[in-house]
Amino acid sequence: MIPxxxxxxDADASSTHCYICGGNFTKEDWKVRDHxxxxxxxxxxxHNSCNLKFKVPKFLPIIFHNLSGYDSHxxxxxxxxxxxxxxxxxxxxxxxxxxxxxx
Numbered sequence: 001m002i003p004x005x006x007x008x009x010d011a012d013a014s015s016t017h018c019y020i021c022g023g024n025f026t027k028e029d030w031k032v033r034d035h036x037x038x039x040x041x042x043x044x045x046x047h048n049s050c051n052l053k054f055k056v057p058k059f060l061p062i063i064f065h066n067l068s069g070y071d072s073h074x075x076x077x078x079x080x081x082x083x084x085x086x087x088x089x090x091x092x093x094x095x096x097x098x099x100x101x102x103x
Contacts, residue, residue, distance in 0.1 A: 001035040004042055012045050019044035020054060059100075072096050 004012065012033060017024050025031040025047065034046040037056055046054070067075075072095070079086050079101050089098040 001033065001042060002040045004033070008042055015045040017045075018047040018050050020046050020050040023047065067096075069095060072099070075099070 012031075015025075015031065018031075020034070023029070025045075029047045029049050031045045032048050032051050034043045034051045034054065035041060036043065064072075076086065076088070076096070076099060079099070085102055087100045087102070088096055091097050
């Protein structure tokens with residue numbers, strides 16, 4: 001985690017509730033300093049239990065408007081350049097309703 005500024009330390013010390021769920025801190029569910037696991041940037045104080053549930057998603061939905069036609073074939077072709085599975089929901093043999101890739 002990136003070191004906190006004096007202002008962040010003061011705000012953290014005076015905080016009484018979790019910024020994720022809004023609940024008060026208790027002995028059973030104590031305060032921790034939540035930060036982004038990718039950048040290290042401090043967010044706000046959170047319950048330990050809320051912080052542990054707050055994870056980087058393993059699935060990123062990407063939505064395209066009107067991609068059911070030929071253009072989707074270009075994506076499918078490029079997505080198939082490795083050994084990971086591609087899941088496709090077809091409308092017919094030429095159009096896809098949805099496709100996803102898992103690694």
